[in-house]
Amino acid sequence: MAKLKDYYAILEVSKDATQEQIKAAYRQLAKEYHPDINRDYEDFFKEINEAYNVLNDKERRKEYDSLLINPDESKIRNFTEYIQEFINSIFNGDKDQKPRKGEDIRIKLLLSIEEAYLGASKEIEYEKWVPCPDCNAKGYAGAEPDKVKCEACDGTGKRVSGIFSFPRPCSVCKGRGYIIKNLCSTCLGRKRIAKKSKLRIEVPPFTNDDDILKVPGKGHYGFGNKEPGDLYLRVSIAPHEVYKKVGNDIYVELSISYPTAVLGGNIKFRWIDGKDMDIFIQPGAECNSQKVMPGLGFNGGNAIFNLKIQIPKSLSKRQQKLIEELKKLEEENQDSIFSIVKKFF
Numbered sequence: 382m383a384k385l386k387d388y389y390a391i392l393e394v395s396k397d398a399t400q401e402q403i404k405a406a407y408r409q410l411a412k413e414y415h416p417d418i419n420r421d422y423e424d425f426f427k428e429i430n431e432a433y434n435v436l437n438d439k440e441r442r443k444e445y446d447s448l449l450i451n452p453d454e455s456k457i458r459n460f461t462e463y464i465q466e467f468i469n470s471i472f473n474g475d476k477d478q479k480p481r482k483g484e485d486i487r488i489k490l491l492l493s494i495e496e497a498y499l500g501a502s503k504e505i506e507y508e509k510w511v512p513c514p515d516c517n518a519k520g521y522a523g524a525e526p527d528k529v530k531c532e533a534c535d536g537t538g539k540r541v542s543g544i545f546s547f548p549r550p551c552s553v554c555k556g557r558g559y560i561i562k563n564l565c566s567t568c569l570g571r572k573r574i575a576k577k578s579k580l581r582i583e584v585p586p587f588t589n590d591d592d593i594l595k596v597p598g599k600g601h602y603g604f605g606n607k608e609p610g611d612l613y614l615r616v617s618i619a620p621h622e623v624y625k626k627v628g629n630d631i632y633v634e635l636s637i638s639y640p641t642a643v644l645g646g647n648i649k650f651r652w653i654d655g656k657d658m659d660i661f662i663q664p665g666a667e668c669n670s671q672k673v674m675p676g677l678g679f680n681g682g683n684a685i686f687n688l689k690i691q692i693p694k695s696l697s698k699r700q701q702k703l704i705e706e707l708k709k710l711e712e713e714n715q716d717s718i719f720s721i722v723k724k725f726f
């Protein structure tokens with residue numbers, strides 16, 4: 382079971398805290414638990430940042446709040462994965478800035494059944510790392526980095542700390558042995574910033590649930606002129622009121638009138654592709670019987686129509702009269718059957 386972290390408790394604020402209160406709480410905690418000051422709290426420092434990155438962003442906070450009220454498991458899993466990936470990319474991006482390819486991004490793509498069936502050209506918006514525009518992805522302001530020796534590791538870049546008896550990369554200078562004094566104030570030396578980006582994508586026809594669409598080069602920006610990562614979109618088709626998708630088949634409840642059920646006939650029905658088609662109903666069709674039209678589903682699947690016979694709730698005078706006549710006929714039929722049975726005995 383996916384579980385949500387209590388970000389409000391981590392930041393020690395109430396659930397109705399204002400953005401200012403959240404900011405202030407974060408600043409205070411980040412100061413207290415910064416790895417530069419106390420390296421034993423590295424993990425907690427990460428938690429504080431995770432909580433802040435969710436609660437300080439209006440949209441993310443809204444989604445988080447709605448998940449607290451409505452804990453839908455798959456939504457929680459998606460949300461948690463997304464936040465983890467985001468936080469990891471902040472922290473790893475900080476530690477390792479050697480030239481390397483950007484990370485891949487994996488997000489969900491919600492399609493209507495029409496978009497999935499017919500294909501679509503769609504604009505999506507997602508967050509990714511882009512080169513910092515204020516330092517041209519150098520990480521420092523000015524022409525040259527202003528380097529000073531890291532005091533924490535005495536310039537070695539390694540340090541024995543906590544429960545580990547072997548040296549680990551120094552968390553203060555990220556293993557570099559020096560600290561850059563003129564860090565870019567926009568990206569804080571990360572060389573990249575997170576930015577909402579728009580992208581137009583082409584969805585091919587018969588795109589199915591859980592299909593993965595790969596968009597090369599549209600993931601996170603890399604370091605040192607290395608190529609960006611790729612974007613992976615995992616497809617999820619939204620439920621539809623009329624067309625119910627089960628695997629590759631499409632189920633539809635089709636209402637037919639009582640006379641059509643008895644006499645048979647053609648019914649016009651608009652399919653997912655927007656085209657009207659004729660559905661032939663056999664005379665004497667029964668309620669809940671199925672009419673299968675092969676090949677109209679996804680990837681050669683079927684269209685399956687569940688026939689529902691409509692019983693009219695209100696009748697015009699003429700309809701009333703005709704049905705009463707029909708009833709009388711049926712009763713006469715019954716009587717004649719009874720008389721045959723009587724004769725037989």
Ligand SMILES: [Zn+2]
Binds near residue numbers: 534535538558559
């Ligand atoms: Zn150091």
Ligand SMILES: [Zn+2]
Binds near residue numbers: 513517519569570573
């Ligand atoms: Zn910058």
